[in-house]
Amino acid sequence: MGMGTKDGSEQWGYVQVRPKAHMFWWHYKSPYRVEDPSKPWPIILWLQGGPGASGVGIGNFKEIGPLDNFLNPRNSTWLRKADLLFVDNPVGTGYSFVEDDNAYVKTDEEAATDLTTLLRKLFNKNEQLQKSPLYVVAESYGGKYAVTLGLSIVKAMKAGHLKLKFGGVALGDSWISPEDYVFSWGPLLKDLSRLDNNGLAKSNKLAKQIRHQIKAGQFVNATDSWGNLEDVII
Numbered sequence: 001m002g003m004g005t006k007d008g009s010e011q012w013g014y015v016q017v018r019p020k021a022h023m024f025w026w027h028y029k030s031p032y033r034v035e036d037p038s039k040p041w042p043i044i045l046w047l048q049g050g051p052g053a054s055g056v057g058i059g060n061f062k063e064i065g066p067l068d069n070f071l072n073p074r075n076s077t078w079l080r081k082a083d084l085l086f087v088d089n090p091v092g093t094g095y096s097f098v099e100d101d102n103a104y105v106k107t108d109e110e111a112a113t114d115l116t117t118l119l120r121k122l123f124n125k126n127e128q129l130q131k132s133p134l135y136v137v138a139e140s141y142g143g144k145y146a147v148t149l150g151l152s153i154v155k156a157m158k159a160g161h162l163k164l165k166f167g168g169v170a171l172g173d174s175w176i177s178p179e180d181y182v183f184s185w186g187p188l189l190k191d192l193s194r195l196d197n198n199g200l201a202k203s204n205k206l207a208k209q210i211r212h213q214i215k216a217g218q219f220v221n222a223t224d225s226w227g228n229l230e231d232v233i234i
Contacts, residue, residue: 015121017091017114021103024088024095025118026056028066030079042082042167043132045119047089047149049140049175054094055086059139083132085122089115089145112148116156123164133167143174179214182207182226185233195233202232 002013012026033041046064048055061069064078065086078084088094090111092104105111123129138146150169156162175181186203189195195203206229213222
């Protein structure tokens, strides 16, 4: 599969997902793994958001991997419940790279195709990996990647191109519908007594401004307004 530790608990490497496009992955086998045929030990594929944030860097060392930023053991690592697979997605993120600027992806669907190619290379010839259900877990913009990847996985499996047990998709604080989210923040925080009436009015005003900017295709301005909204609610 790639390089790794002598005991096989970690493996990492590159997959060429397209000509001149290379994706970096890092797989951890859990030391807490329990072999139970009635309840196969899962694998979690973690997808970071951004877009362009490193799963290998942020998700691994800042959130759920075995070591924290200072390389100290993390007691809350998700390895207690599953094996972990981190990927720098899409190409151009973290250690994933392209040899030509034309090889960058331009849509979430293209990113999903690259990830599906990576999974084919990792799983199709590895019967051990095929025994574990794969769960795609994501946060922030990674939610869009996870959903499109889930659909791509199902299609590839039905076509006989991908051999794995697909457990499902889990989304955490996923940035899927910005317009819906910004309109929910003010009322929610008001109900929780985190905003007063003045704060709610400012929040709703900015949410309406963001909706108008999105509809007008003013995405840079909408992003700036979103930052202003965060200043109000935080």
